[in-house]
Amino acid sequence: METVKIGLVSVSDRAFNGVYEDQGIPALRDWILSALKNPVEMIERLIPDEQALIEKTLINLVDHDQCDLVLTTGGTGPYPRDVTPDATLNIADRIIPGFGEQMRQVSLHFVPTAILSRQVGVIRRNSLILNLPGRPKAIKETLSGVKDKDGKTVVHGIFAAVPLCIDAIGGPYIETHHHISESFRPKNFG
Structure with missing residues (x-):
């Protein structure tokens, strides 16, 4: 496995x-380590809001x-x-609007102010860059999606599409633990 x-x-x-301890990177790290079957190498950066x-x-991180993947929070x-979205768009080669749209759909299940979010998903070279929310609970919901009380998916999280996107741009074949995030690939794929 790559x-x-x-x-x-x-x-x-x-x-x-x-002023306070960062909670974004630990939440991202924990989620990635629980969701991916692949070995993972992580590079972490804590920076101020300077475009x-x-x-x-x-x-x-890309060049x-x-x-293969960059997650911001x-x-x-x-x-x-x-x-963060302005900076991300400035360095992008291509925009994938569906990621931002889906992140807002997930968040709208919890807060009406999700429509104020400007999260984006872009490609730069052979890397996918995704802007995620800042709170650990919202990070998990955005990546995993929303399930009902019986465990049935109500709204898919964005990570379900990440492995196929990374395949498409020449990255490694990513496998996930389905109880955390079920990755979707067409039936005739790989």
């Missing part, structure tokens, strides 16, 4: 300055570190310092 290289970026002025620095960090709202 190793998957994943960049984890938490964008938060307050966590960066030590130029976010752009530089994303470029470095230099050659991450934080900085996706409507506030003036929330510039």
Whole structure:
């Protein structure tokens, strides 16, 4: 099984300055380690809400570190310092609008203010970059989806589409633990 290289970026002025402990990277790390069957190499970055620095960090994780997947957390709202989507779009080769649309669909099951989220999904070179929410519970819901009390999927999480997307852009074949995130591939695929 191929190793998957994943960049984890938490964008938060307050966590960066030590006002509180970052919870985004630990939530991302825990979810990835529980969901993926593949060996994983993670590169973690905690940075402030500075657009130029976010752009530089994303470029470095893709172009230099050659991450297959980059997950950001934080900085996706409507506030003036929330510039993660702007930075992500600036360094993108292609936009995949469905990721942002689905993240908002998942979040709308819990909060009406999900429509204010500006999360995006993009491709840069051979890497998929996804902007996730900042709270650990929302990170998990966005990635895994929403299930009813009987365990039946009500809304798919975005990670169900990630393995096929990474296949399509030339990355490793990713396998998941289906009880965490069922990855979807067409029946005639691989």
